[in-house]
Amino acid sequence: MSGLPTRKAARDLLDATLEHRRPLEEALEQLPKRLDPRDRAAAHRIAAAVLRRLGSIDEVLSPFLRRDPPPPARHALRIGAAELLLLDTPPHAAVATAVALAPKAFAGLVNAVLRKVAAEGPAALEGLDAPRLDTPAWLWSAWHAAYGPAVRAIAEAHRGPAPLDLTPAPGATPPEGAEVLPTGSWRFAAGTRVTDLPGFAEGQFWVQDAAAALPALLLKPQVGERVADLCAAPGGKTAQLAAAGAEVTAVERDAGRVARLAENLARLRLPATIVQADAAAWAAPEPFDAILLDAPCTATGTIRRHPDVAHGKRPRDVPAAAEAQSRLLGAAAAMLKPGGRIVFATCSLQPEEGEAHLARAATLGLAHDPFGTEELAGLTEAITPSGCLRTRPDFWGTRGGMDGFFAARFRRVG
């Protein structure tokens, strides 16, 4: 049946992310190599739509189900409902492929339920509190505690696909269709393929969310300075530091990601010394002038781009990530020259992985060096009263939003 390979792949992506809590990117890499690239892209689009709107889809389906069907049937129903309600698939195709996808014993149920969804689903969807339903309850509570009523705008920003943001190499001119953002990034509509843009092969730019470009800017790397980029792959920030003329040492633990980092820098023709090591245990040959620590985190600031994160993370992942970040910050402080500066960053919206590190830094001989609003023209709302960077997905809402990032700058005392 035409269209079935796409839906089978979408089901495999949902099974990997929702039943096994594996990252969507990893699940995409594990799809069969023989799958046509167009089927792969379509499967990604369907799975991402289900993951973004999971709570709403399940709410629309629930009145038509007497009991919860097993995962293969449940995913067939979710895929069918997403196609009917969100993706404008012709109803007969959405229903027929979902029926073919379902285990035989559930084909009748999937057929009956999706026919009802086709008829009654659009009205049911209208009446739902989608931002709340599509946000796991623990994240909603945590963001409400941290950001108050803005939790709703954050959740709304997670509803659709994010635009493509690029960081330009020095002197590069924006390709046609780019929106040049106040912080210097270039923005293209969601769905734009970076490899199709003129200048890609020549290394004129690299993919990096507008917010992800800010920590390296705020470190203010200088020509000839020795700068370490700890936790470096895939290398967006390494590239920024090298493009600014710093002598960069990029430290990355994961062998596969080291290879990607090297590939990216080669395309961009930017130099860096790459070290494969655990940054928390690595012995730097000599102290650095400056360090960028883009620490591993729960990544709850990147849900627009990675909707699986909302479902893959659990509350207990937050203190575990914060603990690992503290260890890395301690190791980084010891690698700095006296007076040297460090920018600590995470792409998490959880304060435990951001603001809470200020107190810990003070015990490591690091003095907070607050950002001034003049350092971030066009995005002053991202500088907090205490001088940290805090971006949120709802910032620049009319322009397509940005990832949620935290960053703070410190200087080593003595």
Ligand SMILES: C[S@@+](CC[C@H](N)C(=O)[O-])C[C@H]1O[C@@H](n2cnc3c(N)ncnc32)[C@H](O)[C@@H]1O
């Ligand atoms: C948030 S990503 C970094 C993104 C990167 N800075 C960029 O801008 O492209 C975190 C990276 O840290 C790496 N990592 C995690 N723990 C590490 C450790 N202890 N030492 C070195 N790298 C680590 C991960 O493999 C991952 O590639």
